[in-house]
Amino acid sequence: MSPIPSLPSREEVVRMARNTTDITGQLLDTAGNLTRIAVNTFDPRDGSGAEVLRVLRETTAELAEASASPQAQEAFYRIVETLTRLGTTGAPLAVHPVSEPAQALLTALGDSLLPVLDAVEPAVEEAAEALGELVEATSPLLPAAAGVAAGVLLAAAPLIRAAADVLRDSSPELQRMADALTAALAPLLPLQVALAERAAAAGVGVIRVTLPPLADLTEAGAAALKAGRPLLVAGEELVVSGLEHLQPVLLASASRAGRVARAVAVRVSAAVSPAAERGVVVAVHPA
CATH class of the missing domain: 1.20.5 (Single alpha-helices involved in coiled-coils or other helix-helix interfaces)
Structure with missing residues (x-):
């Protein structure tokens, strides 16, 4: 049998009561400070309370005005219509008999993929961090890329609309094609x-x-x-050292090519517009 625990002594009871009183006092002090902050914030005698109330009233009025506009009402209507369509389309799929094996397949895939995800998590985090640094480094090019993508989409919009109109007008022919394919493939299944x-x-x-x-x-x-790991390490070391020795040569070649290109550009510009400055001959010799 387990021993009966001893009752706390008088000193322990006094210490627990003192600790409880201290904690209760700290909670009351915190509640008083929060109440004082709220009263000082919304005090009508001070400028801060009136300013906060004024900002809240203006914000509420602007939100009400914006939501009452025809554009906002049309957007809300489209959102509700889209959600209704999704719900109407997805409800039969959830109770369809095919959904049960599909759910079992997803469960099995999830159970099988969890160890794989745990194993590749450090590599994925490292790759995501490196990708973030790459995106941050190439951020000046993002506006230009976005502009090009927007231009391509705008150019492709008429083609997509034309294709949609053609397919919409050719729905009987498409139905005939679907029926023919079904009739041809059904005996082969x-x-x-x-x-x-x-x-x-x-x-x-x-x-x-x-x-x-x-x-x-x-x-x-x-x-x-x-x-063969030492051989691989030695080969990698050889390749890296070769690149390090080749780097000055590449830099010198690039610099020399840049100087030659600038000299050719100056000669071409002087030959194209000789009347720009008569009597001035520009000669640049590559170093």
Whole structure:
């Protein structure tokens, strides 16, 4: 039997009561400070309270005016209509018999992917950070890219509208095509199912036979890679050192090419507009 716990002594009871009183006092002080801040903020005798109320009234009035405009009402109507369509379309899918195996498949995929996601999480975080730095570095190009994308979309909008009109006008022909394809493919489905079952059985046998040799080959490749790791490191070191030695040559070549291009540009501009400054001959010799 477990021993009966002893009752607290008088000193412990006094200490717990004192701690409880201190905590209650601190809570009351905090509540008093919050009340004082609220009273000082909304005090009509001070300028801050009236200013806060005035800003709230103006903001509420502007929001009411903006939401009462025809454009806002049309936008709200479109949002509600879109949500209604989504709900009407998605409700039959949720209770369809096909949804049960689909949900089971999603559950199995989720259970299988969780270890993979846990394993690749550090690499994904590192890649996301590097991608963020790349986007931040290329941020000056983003407005130009956005402008080009907007121009392409504007140029493609008439084509998309024309295609939609053509397809809308050709709905009987499209229905005939769909009926013809259905009538042609329906007799082939049982044959395809039988062939798929035979292919699956043959594939299972092939996989069972080839997995052990493949495992042996993988182990041998891993052992060879581990043994040749010094050679790989030496090769990487050689490539990096070669790039380091090649960098000054590339910089000098780029600088020389830039000087030659500037000299050619000056000569071409002087030949194209000789009447700009008569009597002045510009000669630039590449270093």
